[in-house]
Amino acid sequence: MRSPTTSTRDRWLQALDRWRHQPDGPASERSWAPSLERCSREELRAIQDEKLRLAVDYMYEHSGLFRSRCVAVGVEPGDVRGVEDLGRLPITTKADMSDDLERTPPWGRFTAVDEARWSSGGGQLFQTSGTTAQPRVFRYTRFDLRMWSWLARRATHAMGVRPGDVAIICFGYGPHVSMWALHYAFQDLAIPVIATGGMSTAARAAAIVRERPTVLCATPSYVLHLAEAVRAMGIDPADCGVRRVIVGGEPMPAATRSRIRLGWGGELHQTYGCTEAAPACCAYTCSDGMHVMEDALLLETVDPIDLRPVGPGRPGLTVITNLSSEASPQIRFLAGDFATLESAPCPCGRTHVRLRDGVTGRADDMLLVRGLTVFPTAIAEVLHGVAELSDAFEILLTKRGELDEMTIACEPLEEPADAAARAALATRVTNAVRDACELRPTVELRPLGSLDRTEFKARRVRDLR
Ligand SMILES: [Zn+2]
CATH class of the missing domain: 3.40.50.12780 (ANL, N-terminal domain)
Known part of the structure; x- marks a missing residue:
């Protein structure tokens, strides 16, 4: 010894x-x-x-x-x-x-x-x-x-x-x-x-x-x-x-x-x-x-x-x-x-x-969606680059039949003036995400303050597949 x-x-x-x-x-x-x-x-x-x-x-x-x-x-x-x-x-x-x-x-x-x-x-x-x-x-x-x-x-x-x-x-x-x-x-x-x-x-x-x-x-x-x-x-x-x-x-x-x-x-x-x-x-x-x-x-x-x-x-x-x-x-x-x-x-x-x-x-955060890898940070990069949106967002993953569906919920800082302005903002976000991630999400605009805010590490993904 x-x-x-x-x-x-x-x-x-x-x-x-x-x-x-x-x-x-x-x-x-x-x-x-x-x-x-x-x-x-x-x-x-x-x-x-x-x-x-x-x-x-x-x-x-x-x-x-x-x-x-x-x-x-x-x-x-x-x-x-x-x-x-x-x-x-x-x-x-x-x-x-x-x-x-x-x-x-x-x-x-x-x-x-x-x-x-x-x-x-x-x-x-x-x-x-x-x-x-x-x-x-x-x-x-x-x-x-x-x-x-x-x-x-x-x-x-x-x-x-x-x-x-x-x-x-x-x-x-x-x-x-x-x-x-x-x-x-x-x-x-x-x-x-x-x-x-x-x-x-x-x-x-x-x-x-x-x-x-x-x-x-x-x-x-x-x-x-x-x-x-x-x-x-x-x-x-x-x-x-x-x-x-x-x-x-x-x-x-x-x-x-x-x-x-x-x-x-x-x-x-x-x-x-x-x-x-x-x-x-x-x-x-x-x-x-x-x-x-x-x-x-x-x-x-x-x-x-x-x-x-x-x-x-x-x-x-x-x-x-x-x-x-x-x-x-x-x-x-x-x-x-x-x-x-x-x-x-x-x-x-x-x-x-x-x-x-x-x-x-x-x-560990990497998501596999329709065979493509997506990082929540890549989505954050897109959404935080859109001045009209708040900091909060959520990524929801579901299945429609065999196909993965990605829904992104985000919050406009101010309610768009009318339905056309609202649709235009949603389309702009959709296209920006598609350009960055090669995936076309469904974008949902929610009222300001309705999405979960985080106390510690953000949990921004709900994977229901
Ligand atoms: Zn240095």
């Missing part, structure tokens, strides 16, 4: 601590890590190589699921010398985790935390938000929460948050990772937080008007919904003093971005992550794009069919290797969001790769 000082866990955590520069400074220029974010690609690769080797050793010993998947493809920890060998390691999917959970409830074997570690160093439990499968539960440790805070502080610095800001965070404060990392980061940076768990949208809107936070954090759809609620108070959201809107949790097409910017004024920033492998803003926007925090994780993009890496410049599904966690340093986890890696240098000076246009869709 190994002595405690040479355990794979100790070696892993010591390496993470060694690369956690200036871990606990106050809000200042020191709260980011220029030596990591502007290092050369060679220096970055050396960090990644070291962390990957240690992560593989550690997960092989502590995650039964990772070990069994390695055994199945004939790979042992010693085979992985660094990032060049990443492709030899198996990709793990959400379905793999769910199967594992069914066999070994209630925790599964996909994390590296056992009862002893949870009771001695446990931090906070998080779970995935799936509606059908049993939620996959992740027991993150105290070490992880400190790491989250450090990573998220770096991200918030890049997004321009500074001393003097006040943040309002609009989410449920439940067991979903969502905006918890931002919450912890703001606390460490002495950025005051208005926490709004359990509040209604009207109450949150009133808090924004009354308390004038300078940073607003929520999902893109909820940010739009909040703007609507502020307008309902007779106030222009752009007059509320919000200097930065930080969104996450949903893909955000360009037309939605424009709507948010127009509505709130100020800068719009975005974070990307997932419960399983990147719960702490591991991708974030600088002033020129969305960087992947590459010293903290490896992000590959792979072909949706054969799962082979597609490399920079081509869209693929995200596969994440988490190089910054005690509980869940997942190795090649298929997060399954569509993104395109961009390796060109960024004007901000950071050397880490970027995601071109952020995350553009989510494989």
Whole structure:
């Protein structure tokens, strides 16, 4: 048996601590890590190589699921010398985790935390938000929460948050990772937080008007919904003093971005992550794009069919290797969001790769309609580009005989003058959707305010087929 000082866990955590520069400074220029974010690609690769080797050793010993998947493809920890060998390691999917959970409830074997570690160093439990499968539960440790805070502080610095800001965070404060990392980061940076768990949208809107936070954090759809609620108070959201809107949790097409910017004024920033492998803003926007925090994780993009890496410049599904966690340093986890890696240098000076246009869709959200793939984000892109429509919409999928039918319900901001104007608007929307998606929907115009507004992640599809 190994002595405690040479355990794979100790070696892993010591390496993470060694690369956690200036871990606990106050809000200042020191709260980011220029030596990591502007290092050369060679220096970055050396960090990644070291962390990957240690992560593989550690997960092989502590995650039964990772070990069994390695055994199945004939790979042992010693085979992985660094990032060049990443492709030899198996990709793990959400379905793999769910199967594992069914066999070994209630925790599964996909994390590296056992009862002893949870009771001695446990931090906070998080779970995935799936509606059908049993939620996959992740027991993150105290070490992880400190790491989250450090990573998220770096991200918030890049997004321009500074001393003097006040943040309002609009989410449920439940067991979903969502905006918890931002919450912890703001606390460490002495950025005051208005926490709004359990509040209604009207109450949150009133808090924004009354308390004038300078940073607003929520999902893109909820940010739009909040703007609507502020307008309902007779106030222009752009007059509320919000200097930065930080969104996450949903893909955000360009037309939605424009709507948010127009509505709130100020800068719009975005974070990307997932419960399983990147719960702490591991991708974030600088002033020129969305960087992947590459010293903290490896992000590959792979072909949706054969799962082979597609490399920079081509869209693929995200596969994440988490190089910054005690509980869940997942190795090649298929997060399954569509993104395109961009390796060109960024004007901000950071050397880490970027995601071109952020995350553009989510494989889980993909709809198959009459043999064509359609993403709700593509519909949002069309509808949010029509100035006469509100932000809310719903996609209804039904069958007529064997044929799929797609109905899109949306709301004019003002009731059209007459039946002809109403028909013209519906036709314009129909044609715009057909041009974008090659599918001709039935468009229904509903009264303003009649469609569901979202509290968290928008559920905009009802599939009744
Ligand atoms: Zn940049």
